[in-house]
Amino acid sequence: MTFSSRHRWVSGGSFAALLTVFCSAVAAGPSFDAVRQAWRPSDLPVLDRHGVVLQTVRVDGRARRLAWVPLTEVSPALMAALVHGEDKRFWQHSGVDWAGLARSAWQTTLNQRTQGGSTLTMQLAGLLDADLARPSGGRTVLGKVSQMSAARELEAAWRKSEILEAYLNLVPLRGELVGVAAASQTLFGKHPSGLDAQEGALLAALVRAPNAKEERVAERACGLLRSLAGQAEVPAAQALQDERCHGLPLLAATAMARPGVKPMGEQIAPHAARWLWAQTVAASKAGPRGPMNGALPDQAVADTTVGALARAWPAHLQSTLDARLQRIALRALREQLGELQQRQVTDGAVVVLDNASGEVLAWVGSPGLMSQAPLSAAGKSSGAAPDVDAALARRQPGSTLKPFVYGLALERRLITPASLLHDAPTQLAAGAGLYLPQNYNHRYRGWVPVREALASSLNIPAVQVGAMVGPDALFERLNTAGLRISHSGGFHGYALALGSAEVSLMDLTNAYRSLAQQGRWSPWGAQPTPSHGAAQARTVFSPEVAFLLGDMLADNAARAPTFGLDSPLVTRGFAAVKTGTSKDMRDNWCVGYTQRYTVGVWVGNARGTPMQRVSGTAGAAPIWHTVVQRLHEGQPSQTPTPPAGLVQVALQQAGQARRSEWFVQGTEPENSLLSSQAVVRVGAPQRFGIKSPVPGSIYALDPDMPPDVQRIVLDGEPGEWWLNGQRLGRTTAAQPTLAWAPWPGRHHLALRAADGREIQSLRFEVRGATLKPGALPPSHQKARASG
Numbered sequence: 001m002t003f004s005s006r007h008r009w010v011s012g013g014s015f016a017a018l019l020t021v022f023c024s025a026v027a028a029g030p031s032f033d034a035v036r037q038a039w040r041p042s043d044l045p046v047l048d049r050h051g052v053v054l055q056t057v058r059v060d061g062r063a064r065r066l067a068w069v070p071l072t073e074v075s076p077a078l079m080a081a082l083v084h085g086e087d088k089r090f091w092q093h094s095g096v097d098w099a100g101l102a103r104s105a106w107q108t109t110l111n112q113r114t115q116g117g118s119t120l121t122m123q124l125a126g127l128l129d130a131d132l133a134r135p136s137g138g139r140t141v142l143g144k145v146s147q148m149s150a151a152r153e154l155e156a157a158w159r160k161s162e163i164l165e166a167y168l169n170l171v172p173l174r175g176e177l178v179g180v181a182a183a184s185q186t187l188f189g190k191h192p193s194g195l196d197a198q199e200g201a202l203l204a205a206l207v208r209a210p211n212a213k214e215e216r217v218a219e220r221a222c223g224l225l226r227s228l229a230g231q232a233e234v235p236a237a238q239a240l241q242d243e244r245c246h247g248l249p250l251l252a253a254t255a256m257a258r259p260g261v262k263p264m265g266e267q268i269a270p271h272a273a274r275w276l277w278a279q280t281v282a283a284s285k286a287g288p289r290g291p292m293n294g295a296l297p298d299q300a301v302a303d304t305t306v307g308a309l310a311r312a313w314p315a316h317l318q319s320t321l322d323a324r325l326q327r328i329a330l331r332a333l334r335e336q337l338g339e340l341q342q343r344q345v346t347d348g349a350v351v352v353l354d355n356a357s358g359e360v361l362a363w364v365g366s367p368g369l370m371s372q373a374p375l376s377a378a379g380k381s382s383g384a385a386p387d388v389d390a391a392l393a394r395r396q397p398g399s400t401l402k403p404f405v406y407g408l409a410l411e412r413r414l415i416t417p418a419s420l421l422h423d424a425p426t427q428l429a430a431g432a433g434l435y436l437p438q439n440y441n442h443r444y445r446g447w448v449p450v451r452e453a454l455a456s457s458l459n460i461p462a463v464q465v466g467a468m469v470g471p472d473a474l475f476e477r478l479n480t481a482g483l484r485i486s487h488s489g490g491f492h493g494y495a496l497a498l499g500s501a502e503v504s505l506m507d508l509t510n511a512y513r514s515l516a517q518q519g520r521w522s523p524w525g526a527q528p529t530p531s532h533g534a535a536q537a538r539t540v541f542s543p544e545v546a547f548l549l550g551d552m553l554a555d556n557a558a559r560a561p562t563f564g565l566d567s568p569l570v571t572r573g574f575a576a577v578k579t580g581t582s583k584d585m586r587d588n589w590c591v592g593y594t595q596r597y598t599v600g601v602w603v604g605n606a607r608g609t610p611m612q613r614v615s616g617t618a619g620a621a622p623i624w625h626t627v628v629q630r631l632h633e634g635q636p637s638q639t640p641t642p643p644a645g646l647v648q649v650a651l652q653q654a655g656q657a658r659r660s661e662w663f664v665q666g667t668e669p670e671n672s673l674l675s676s677q678a679v680v681r682v683g684a685p686q687r688f689g690i691k692s693p694v695p696g697s698i699y700a701l702d703p704d705m706p707p708d709v710q711r712i713v714l715d716g717e718p719g720e721w722w723l724n725g726q727r728l729g730r731t732t733a734a735q736p737t738l739a740w741a742p743w744p745g746r747h748h749l750a751l752r753a754a755d756g757r758e759i760q761s762l763r764f765e766v767r768g769a770t771l772k773p774g775a776l777p778p779s780h781q782k783a784r785a786s787g
Helices: 015-023 032-038 076-086 098-109 120-128 141-157 160-170 179-188 197-208 214-228 248-257 270-286 305-312 323-339 377-382 398-411 450-455 459-469 471-480 489-498 505-516 543-553 556-563 621-631
Strands: 043-047 053-058 172-174 347-354 360-364 420-423 428-430 433-435 446-449 576-581 587-593 597-604 646-651 659-664 690-692 698-700 712-716 719-723 726-731 737-740 745-752 758-767 784-786
Touching: 032 160, 032 305, 043 270, 053 270, 076 120, 076 160, 076 197, 076 214, 120 141, 120 160, 120 305, 160 179, 172 179, 172 197, 179 197, 179 248, 197 214, 197 248, 214 248, 270 360, 323 347, 323 360, 323 597, 323 621, 347 505, 347 621, 398 450, 398 459, 398 471, 398 489, 398 505, 398 543, 398 576, 398 587, 420 450, 420 459, 446 450, 450 459, 450 543, 450 556, 459 471, 459 489, 471 489, 505 543, 505 576, 505 587, 505 597, 543 576, 543 646, 543 659, 576 621, 587 621, 597 621, 690 758, 712 726, 712 758, 726 737
Parallel strands: 698 758
Antiparallel strands: 043 053, 347 360, 347 597, 420 446, 428 433, 576 587, 587 597, 646 659, 690 712, 712 737, 719 726, 719 745, 737 784, 745 758
């Protein structure tokens, strides 16, 4: 029951009834402790797993309130100016200043400027109960008496210091600002404890006229300063010449012109805070027992304006993040982006997950104001993070999907880590056209083991393996790993093996976490829960396949041909890691896991513009390396224990150092020492006439790729190749293919034997480009032979 509702039965303006209201027994109102505990700032603090404030998130757009400020942390100058200007007898009266009421009534009778008879306690009653607040048309006699009665209740139950403390926190001061903490921070950029005499007087002057012009506020503040010093009232222009008021008009103008400022305290997890608040709102709407729908223990405070705040949202937002790790990740990202500024890189994101629970330990969605991502007007004024959360934004992951391609083939026993794949120019039929995958560095290595193909991130072998398992099966398995890829496997085709679909960094990092968890996937989360995601857990791969993938991704010798022996992918302990770069260098990724953590990093540009000369180890990998090293300071990551279903065999292959290789039981070779011929070669070429292109092929040139890296591979029996009647070149057993720079138009291709006999001819078409004036015709181009 509110203060006013207890007195609403009074009617008719009867003087006897008014006396009954005022003189009735004092009812129990809300306690000071209950009001203070129910207080909610408009910017909720987001806490890490240890209770450290990471961020504040604005949840109330109607008013700006900060955390409750104890009276001991308020400037004495402000308290003195406020009491002197609003209620000089505050420390003497019992809630109602009868002398002040009489003076106000007499001035009203004489039609003079009134001083107002409401004490601070009466004003506080109006702040706590909206029904007792002063209406726009003025308060009635009955309303005034109800307010006086409520003030008596407060004075009977609260100490004077508690009344003043609550008033300082609840009083509206200017615009959206409520309470001295929000006003002090916004207008002067400081805590209320640091206000000097002039600043305190300005805030006290705002109580009576919160939205007055700065000139009027300065004049009233000057009057307060002079009155406190015992000076007589003089005209405003003369008063401002007093030394106590020097600079006051400028200070007032500067304070009133200040834009919204950053919240006080550390602000290092804005995107996680927004996600947590959205989850809290969703949970509240889902049912009556949501986090914002709980009943307050004190019903008296539940009926107040402060109680309404407590019912609207919780006191804070709890997260699983770790403030120390969040700072490490944010610092590593900003330092690396500073190094990459000359390469047109402005954005990035870092995610750290706990392997066992899936809890998010670090969530950096952008580098802050370094980012070139879109920023709202409110964000610019408050120094907030960009609107784009790169940890949740969906982008092409490039080669980071390759482990799942190989994992599916290992599971089906189509390959083993020792199987040989042919790394050479390849063309795969794709509808009426052909798909021509290329390696990142446009070099080819011939026959390579699966271990090296995956660790060195070779594209051609990955696409070959992807073709074995099929796009539909790969699409399904990637979604089992929680990547939530859209469309279908047929839509993406063979390019799905090289990351043509879009995923988020958070989902991709969690998919790698499933490999660290012996192939078991469960959802990630940033809200602490007793049994996080256990009911939703599912199997992505068997423990044996997950171990093989991790073992290959952690093999520094196998990745050395591409990345070298001393790359950022090398750590002091065990770490299985993979990089990826999307088309036209728009995205660069590095994702990997250790014994305890899975770390994902993305760098690029939120606006989608390409980077310049940023390789797999020059972009995201250094950030990943820094974070992993800090995570395992003093406690190196340990190599996982092999599952029981694996066997280890000594292996020797041509061109490879002698090594021990892991096999799923039943797939190991019979002999412990093998030659390269003893290991199955996957995709061995066979030539009968023209193998590629196939008749009727349609090639689409990619406008985003430089022309000098786009080639059509002519593959078939040894012989001479003729295009549109012009000789292109000869292929032999040692150089079995020709690479031809495609030219738009319809073409006739013929393959002739050494004696001039035509082995085969066909027609195909190239689309997707226009001819530049003066360009050379196809007959003047040279085809390049490749082995």
